[in-house]
Amino acid sequence: MIRLENVAKSYDGKTMVIQDINLEIKKGEFFVLLGPSGCGKSTLLRMIAGLEKITQGDLWIDGQHANDLLPKERNLSMVFQNYALFPHMTVRDNILFGLDARKVDRQEQEERLGKVAEIMGLAEYLGRKPGQLSGGQRQRVALARSICSQTPICLMDEPLSNLDAKLRGQMRSEIRRIQRMLGLTIVYVTHDQVEAMTMGDRIMVLNGGHVQQVGEPLEVYNNPENLQVATFIGMPQMNVFRAQTEEEGLRMNGSLLLRSRSGRTIRLPGQEFEAGIRAEHFSQTGGDADYVLEAEAAMVEYTGDETQISFADGQGYSVVKWPGQVPVRAGEKLELGVDAEHLYFFDRETGRRLRQGGGEGQ
Amino acid sequence: MRRTRYHLLGAAAFLLPALLIFLAFTLYPFVLTCVQSVFTTNAKGDLVGFSGLDNYIRLFQSTIYRISLKNTIVYIFLTVPGTIVLSLAMALLTSSGRKGMGIFRTIFTFTMGISVAAASMFWTFMFHPTMGLLNTVLEMFGGERVGWLTDMDVAILSISIVTIWMNTGYCYLILLGGLKSIDKTYYECSDIAGVGGWQRLRKVTLPLLSPFLFYVLVISVVNAFQSFGVIDMMTHGGPANSTNLLVYSIYEDVFVNYNYSFAAAQGVVLFVIVTLISLLQMKIVERRVTYQ
Ligand SMILES: Nc1ncnc2c1ncn2[C@@H]1O[C@H](COP(=O)(O)OP(=O)(O)OP(=O)(O)O)[C@@H](O)[C@H]1O
Ligand SMILES: [Mg+2]
Numbered sequence: 001m002i003r004l005e006n007v008a009k010s011y012d013g014k015t016m017v018i019q020d021i022n023l024e025i026k027k028g029e030f031f032v033l034l035g036p037s038g039c040g041k042s043t044l045l046r047m048i049a050g051l052e053k054i055t056q057g058d059l060w061i062d063g064q065h066a067n068d069l070l071p072k073e074r075n076l077s078m079v080f081q082n083y084a085l086f087p088h089m090t091v092r093d094n095i096l097f098g099l100d101a102r103k104v105d106r107q108e109q110e111e112r113l114g115k116v117a118e119i120m121g122l123a124e125y126l127g128r129k130p131g132q133l134s135g136g137q138r139q140r141v142a143l144a145r146s147i148c149s150q151t152p153i154c155l156m157d158e159p160l161s162n163l164d165a166k167l168r169g170q171m172r173s174e175i176r177r178i179q180r181m182l183g184l185t186i187v188y189v190t191h192d193q194v195e196a197m198t199m200g201d202r203i204m205v206l207n208g209g210h211v212q213q214v215g216e217p218l219e220v221y222n223n224p225e226n227l228q229v230a231t232f233i234g235m236p237q238m239n240v241f242r243a244q245t246e247e248e249g250l251r252m253n254g255s256l257l258l259r260s261r262s263g264r265t266i267r268l269p270g271q272e273f274e275a276g277i278r279a280e281h282f283s284q285t286g287g288d289a290d291y292v293l294e295a296e297a298a299m300v301e302y303t304g305d306e307t308q309i310s311f312a313d314g315q316g317y318s319v320v321k322w323p324g325q326v327p328v329r330a331g332e333k334l335e336l337g338v339d340a341e342h343l344y345f346f347d348r349e350t351g352r353r354l355r356q357g358g359g360e361g362q
Numbered sequence: 363m364r365r366t367r368y369h370l371l372g373a374a375a376f377l378l379p380a381l382l383i384f385l386a387f388t389l390y391p392f393v394l395t396c397v398q399s400v401f402t403t404n405a406k407g408d409l410v411g412f413s414g415l416d417n418y419i420r421l422f423q424s425t426i427y428r429i430s431l432k433n434t435i436v437y438i439f440l441t442v443p444g445t446i447v448l449s450l451a452m453a454l455l456t457s458s459g460r461k462g463m464g465i466f467r468t469i470f471t472f473t474m475g476i477s478v479a480a481a482s483m484f485w486t487f488m489f490h491p492t493m494g495l496l497n498t499v500l501e502m503f504g505g506e507r508v509g510w511l512t513d514m515d516v517a518i519l520s521i522s523i524v525t526i527w528m529n530t531g532y533c534y535l536i537l538l539g540g541l542k543s544i545d546k547t548y549y550e551c552s553d554i555a556g557v558g559g560w561q562r563l564r565k566v567t568l569p570l571l572s573p574f575l576f577y578v579l580v581i582s583v584v585n586a587f588q589s590f591g592v593i594d595m596m597t598h599g600g601p602a603n604s605t606n607l608l609v610y611s612i613y614e615d616v617f618v619n620y621n622y623s624f625a626a627a628q629g630v631v632l633f634v635i636v637t638l639i640s641l642l643q644m645k646i647v648e649r650r651v652t653y654q
Binding site: 049050051070074076077078080082084087089098099102129149 | 554
């Protein structure tokens with residue numbers, strides 16, 4: 001549906017804002033562009049929309065070379081972060097905006113409006129102006145406009161970032177539901193990894209204008225290809241230690257010892273690397289885990305359904321996350337277990353994922 | 363209780379200077395004018411005797427006053443749309459970020475820095491029957507000379523041209539600022555939807571610009587009612603009262619005819635007209651204005 005080949009963008013003709021983008025987005029796919037602020041997500045989306053020129057490379061939409069097509073010729077719609085609802089038009093006129101220009105006849109417009117208003121629960125607000133709507137309702141109008149245009153592709157640039165947390169959760173599933181129902185191809189920009197994980201069929205993680213990884217959400221979560229992806233995805237952030245192999249196990253940040261139970265040694269090229277462990281991958285007792293780490297609880301936080309404990313790791317603090325309300329007091333000694341499959345290793349220089357036993361997964 | 367009184371005193375202290383200025387220079391003259399208009403006055407302006415509505419009755423019987431009222435209306439219908447359409451067109455043309463537009467912006471706003479006197483001199487020369495640029499050009503293309511300031515039917519048009527020329531700079535600046543303040547995602551949204559050209563101007567740009575257009579409209583109408591300098595410099599209301607506007611007529615009655623109370627009545631009527639029209643604009647036009 002959308003194909004990018006070696007796409008790059010420079011605003012000033014000197015520095016590249018994004019580079020080497022190769023990507024194919026399939027029909028009916030919910031594709032998420034994820035990355036920190038300033039990494040070039042909006043730029044990429046706006047190049048697909050035709051709002052920014054493509055400096056290098058090729059864009060294909062529906063099999064057609066699209067680099068030089070005008071935005072209106074690309075047959076797509078866009079939902080903006082600030083919704084871009086016209087304050088002087090009623091909800092109805094906002095939703096129908098552009099249909100006259102696309103030569104959709106009046107009767108057809110009414111039909112579409114009726115249907116969309118029902119799907120989005122906007123029927124009773126059609127006569128209002130955007131100024132008289134709540135944030136969530138405005139968001140819905142923006143979405144309704146996009147759906148009403150019946151373009152096969154819909155681009156969204158952080159559409160939920162102006163909503164409060166609860167509404168965001170609601171709209172997430174609502175957008176997903178409508179996308180499935182109508183079979184839309186959506187390219188969705190966000191810096192929120194929860195949105196990316198819960199909504200996307202596939203995620204592309206961008207950083208500094210480069211693609212870090214493309215894959216299904218769980219694939220990216222479970223098998224991050226580098227340190228940036230590993231630390232960007234997951235809440236709380238993956239714990240990362242400077243690690244050194246020793247006889248008994250791994251020395252972390254030069255202080256803590258991750259003791260090997262089975263006597264297995266970690267085989268990696270080189271002796272020094274970064275080791276990563278996700279907060280939820282520490283078990284509550286050493287038990288029969290492959291590795292054991294002894295630490296002292298520094299702070300305990302309860303969210304109600306989870307317990308987060310931080311411990312000093314010789315560099316700063318690392319975090320442990322357990323389900324439920326675990327009775328732990330600050331200062332208490334902990335024996336934390338870690339299974340071998342939950343240990344991630346990364347090259348210290350490049351941040352690339354290292355795998356034990358010569359490239360195979362551990 | 364004591365606290366609020368203290369606060370009131372404090373507030374009064376801050377308001378006092380502005381209040382005094384308002385009393386001395388706005389309210390007092392206004393009240394005095396109202397009072398004068400129902401008296402007869404001598405040549406020094408002293409109140410001589412109460413005359414009731416005599417001045418007002420005379421006013422509406424006066425041919426000159428009716429002519430100046432008609433002239434003012436013609437003048438408004440020439441200058442207000444003229445100024446707004448011209449400045450809007452210039453603002454639309456130069457609001458794009460294209461290179462070189464800065465020069466045009468400077469050119470279009472430079473009239474703001476020119477005094478009425480200088481502008482009148484310049485245009486008097488332009489309008490000169492034999493040596494003026496306008497007639498020279500007209501003759502070059504085989505046209506006939508026009509009595510820009512001497513022909514009764516043309517003079518009001520000439521005065522309007524000068525007024526438009528002088529006011530366009532300011533209105534242009536306001537509208538340009540207004541265009542710049544429109545969020546560009548509205549345009550991007552239009553681009554994607556395929557709404558362009560006139561459609562976009564009518565459905566997107568003008569409505570979003572409406573608060574600025576409204577401001578420009580109100581200002582232009584009030585300015586037109588109060589126009590004086592250009593008339594005084596260029597035509598003195600002539601020929602044969604064809605450019606005699608309401609304010610100029612007041613001026614003549616005070617400083618030429620020394621008819622203070624008659625002028626005061628005209629002042630009061632002008633005040634009522636301007637107030638009514640402003641209210642009308644607020645009521646009718648502002649309903650169609652959307653603030654972002
Ligand atoms: N019009 C522009 N001119 C010059 N540089 C720009 C322009 N727009 C964006 N940039 C630069 O390009 C880079 C990427 O910007 P972009 O807006 O795509 O980031 P983003 O990933 O969408 O960030 P955010 O999450 O904050 O929206 C930034 O470094 C930014 O400074
Ligand atoms: Mg962005």
